[in-house]
Amino acid sequence: MFEQANGTWRGKVTVGYTEDGKQRFRWVSGKTQAEALAKVAEIKQRLASGTFSDTKLTVKSYLEQWLDEKARHVKPSTVDTYRRLSTVHIIPKVGRKGLDKLTPLDVQNLMGELADSTGVRTANACRTLLFSAYKQAIRWQLVARNPVEATDPLRAAHKDTVLWSGAQAAHFLDSARPHRLYAAFYLVMATGLRRGELLGLRWEDVSERELYIRQQLTYREGAFVFAPPKTAQGTRRIAITPDVYAVLEAHRRAQEAQRADLGEMWPNTGLVFVSEVGTPIHPRNFERSWGQLKKAANMPPARLHDLRHLHVSLLVKQGVDPQAIADRVGHSDASFTLRRYSHMFEEHRERTAISLATLLGVSMTGQTN
Template sequence: MIKELENGKWLVDVSLGTDPITGERIRPRREVSTKKEAEELEAEIKNKYKQNHRVLKEKIEFLDLLELFYEHSEAAHKGTYPENMTYSINKHILPYFKKSILQSIRKKDILNFRKHLQSKTDKEKKLSNKTINNIMTILNQIFNVGVLEEILTSNPCDNIKRLPKEYKKMKFWTPQEFKEFLKLIPTDQLLFKTFYTTAYLTGMRCGEMLGLKWIDIDRYKKEIDVNKASTFINGEHVLIEPKTKTSIRRISINSKLLRLLDQWRHEQEELFNDLGVFHSDQTLIFQYKDTPPRKDIFSRKIKYFCSNDENLKVIRLHDLRHSHVALLIDQGEEYHTIKERLGHASIRTTIDVYGHLFPNKQKAMAEKLDDII
């Protein structure tokens, strides 16, 4: 509304509804010198409010924003997005926010959500700070889409610091322990012997291994070409780019591992022939039926095989990667060599994760000082 005042000035009085939190009317009022200025100011206030506070008017639900987020994710990842991201959304984020209206979500609500994550357990195991930080990163990305689409003026996750890293004792198998583990695998289950041996002697990530095809093995150079990873999106198998650019690498392998892979390939060809499945260089190395392999079976089998030896500690599938690094360190390999083999983005990552496994040089240095006196 525009109104001329007794003092000759013009009043701009714009009603913009009510605040969703306080319930008070949003009604900016300003005085200007001329009618033209008043008309321009009124238009400016309305346009600015429409652009910056669209969400207040539309009352967009979190579910609507989540749908937009998936559209953006599909575009960014060429029709795919990581399976663990959708798991985190469905398991942790959606149950908490699904009834929320976006304009009512503030920074304190995000902090309360993080406290909620810290207090809950997943499969009878408390969520680690790393897992919670990953969930919060996904939530931040969801709200960023809201800002990008101009349905939010700001991201309520902004300026929320990550939880500190938790340093737990790393589990790994020594060469002797790994040999004991191999003895627990029945001779007629060559697939598992080959898979775990490859993991132990290369340090590859599980997704990278399950994405390997026979064409990725260079028999003459004795190298494995790591250029993709296997995952399942909405139940469908897809091969995606590895975790980082540096994850695309070539890994040298030893002769015994190459012979073991050859042995498994021969058995796999016979298995596929019995199943009536075509076999070629494009076949996934660790496929054992007419569908691509999932990592679950390889995780479960570690516990199953270890159950036959009460003296052998159980480790996770990913701990075979840690075991490989411990093996390299024991053999005297340097950080840079290990970084390249693992496909880490920076040497800092290698040092942060595995630095404590390197032998302490100070003791040897101190002993040399005895020669001085």
């Protein structure tokens, strides 16, 4: 500790050692000797408690490095999501903070602001990203603690699934029949396809008896992207019935007529569902068509994804085995299907109470009526 010519005080603390054994110092300064000593004592206390870090990285600069490294280990779509969350939501709010200066309160405040502006789901996704990033920062010995550990995910308001009745679903299809995408909504109800799987379906993957689901369509950073389904179970074959194939064949003929009208201007995408000019359908435009058709049919509110739930519920009512349902809709396993739709299976549990005589197929003596 020494006094400088201008009257201020300077001091240093050994905070570690370089690879060749030389000491690493952190310098402090203060207007008075007491102030400088207090800063030295604070650093020593943080060293003793394991919370000291001398990194000069900001949250922004570190996240950029971390994402570059992450890109070597995860799918491009995952990195795109991480970059969007980081660039749009995290960096504008806490990017200038020193990597070792971000506190649990900073993280909690960030989540609260995001929950109010963009929703709980986005807020929790940013928390998950930061948790993973700081976990790696600890491994790289850039920080001593993860500030996200002291925060809790926000509880999202549960969105109730809206299941139309059979009559309502039939009414919607009757109303939508003249629309050029009628077959798409018929197919979702009949197979439970996800939106990306539906929009990524190719004619080469359609046969009279089944669909082969092996890609999905997404839209990222201004471009259409075709990628495999999210999970191994997502790549699957789905049996279809004659009515579904007939609807698809009618759709194919209508599409061929459109293609003939445009001639060479029609792009050869091979997709089952395309725009009016033959290009892939933007997911947002598909959702817009869905909303317009619902309104025209005066239907109760429902999300497009609710049609997938409708398909599963209809299979449950038909007594289809949970494993068969999981295989059909691309769930990870039957246990997920049972958990997700437990209330539906519960309604049919009484059907399993069958007399032994009926099970054996014989008439048993000594039974009481």
